[in-house]
Amino acid sequence: MNLILLYALIFVAIPLGFYFLFAYIIVFHLVKYGLEKDVRKRAALVFCIGLLALSITIMQKFFAVNWNRASITQFMEYSDINIFYTNYD
Amino acid sequence: MTETKQSPTPSIDYHFPGQRDDEEIKFILRRHRITLLPMALFFSGMAFLPLAFYSLLVPYTLTAFAYRPYSDIYFLLMTIYYGFLWIIFFIEWLDYYLDIWIITDQRIIDIQQKNLFHRVASEIDLKRVQDISSAVEGVFQTFFQFGDIKVQTASEENSINLKQVPRPVTVRREIMELCKAAQEESGWGFGH
Numbered sequence: 154m155n156l157i158l159l160y161a162l163i164f165v166a167i168p169l170g171f172y173f174l175f176a177y178i179i180v181f182h183l184v185k186y187g188l189e190k191d192v193r194k195r196a197a198l199v200f201c202i203g204l205l206a207l208s209i210t211i212m213q214k215f216f217a218v219n220w221n222r223a224s225i226t227q228f229m230e231y232s233d234i235n236i237f238y239t240n241y242d
Numbered sequence: 243m244t245e246t247k248q249s250p251t252p253s254i255d256y257h258f259p260g261q262r263d264d265e266e267i268k269f270i271l272r273r274h275r276i277t278l279l280p281m282a283l284f285f286s287g288m289a290f291l292p293l294a295f296y297s298l299l300v301p302y303t304l305t306a307f308a309y310r311p312y313s314d315i316y317f318l319l320m321t322i323y324y325g326f327l328w329i330i331f332f333i334e335w336l337d338y339y340l341d342i343w344i345i346t347d348q349r350i351i352d353i354q355q356k357n358l359f360h361r362v363a364s365e366i367d368l369k370r371v372q373d374i375s376s377a378v379e380g381v382f383q384t385f386f387q388f389g390d391i392k393v394q395t396a397s398e399e400n401s402i403n404l405k406q407v408p409r410p411v412t413v414r415r416e417i418m419e420l421c422k423a424a425q426e427e428s429g430w431g432f433g434h
Contacts, residue, residue, distance in 0.1 A: 164318055168322045168326075171329075172329065175329045179329075179336065183340065183355075186340050187339060187340065188258060188270065192339070203328050204328060207321060211318065211321050211325065214318040218311045218314040218315055222311050223311045223315065
């Protein structure tokens with residue numbers, strides 16, 4: 154499987170899937186119980202706009218990453234982490 | 243001389259599901275807004291956490307996050323985190339908004355949103371109310387004028403607790419007057 158597709162699944166598809174699932178539950182199954190129609194509408198609108206803005210930002214940031222240059226070993230090297238290092242002293 | 247009374251909430255023109263034709267909403271109560279303060283502080287702290295982590299920990303431990311493309315990945319993860327925080331914040335706000343007490347001229351309706359998929363509704367007929375008590379406890383409640391009200395019927399199992407409502411003394415007095423009116427109408431006496 155293409156590695157970038159896997160990253161897209163982990164960093165974009167799964168979070169956005171959760172967001173839209175919660176948005177659906179909140180907007181269509183919970184906000185409707187609110188008594189005041191104007192508050193209900195405003196709350197749903199603010200929530201959806203916020204979530205949409207964050208979803209767009211996630212996609213933007215995902216495409217901004219140069220995934221070909223990212224690797225776990227290089228990350229550990231940069232962070233000075235060596236899990237294979239054994240001190241025999 | 244007629245005494246002008248200040249109602250706990252302004253005039254209401256809402257309707258709730260299950261409202262009777264001859265039923266009039268007198269007032270609607272929610273928890274005092276100041277009770278949202280701990281939640282607001284918690285979410286402010288949680289919103290600040292990734293930024294604090296980046297500025298305090300990244301220079302010393304996970305230094306790779308300071309370089310591209312790892313810095314980009316960090317901000318991508320941060321945005322995902324904010325998305326979940328936004329959802330949790332909204333669920334918490336809904337918990338506040340959907341916990342409601344509707345006081346009509348016939349009954350008291352208690353609707354509680356326990357969690358995302360758990361909603362409980364109960365009601366007490368004003369004619370059956372036997373005792374109403376209010377309690378304001380502590381400096382915080384005294385200062386911001388909110389507290390609890392307990393409405394009981396003859397059977398001890400059937401009671402409604404109005405928790406952290408604003409101006410509990412005024413609300414208790416209003417409910418007592420509504421009870422008196424309802425019981426006089428039906429031939430019962432308040433407290434009997």
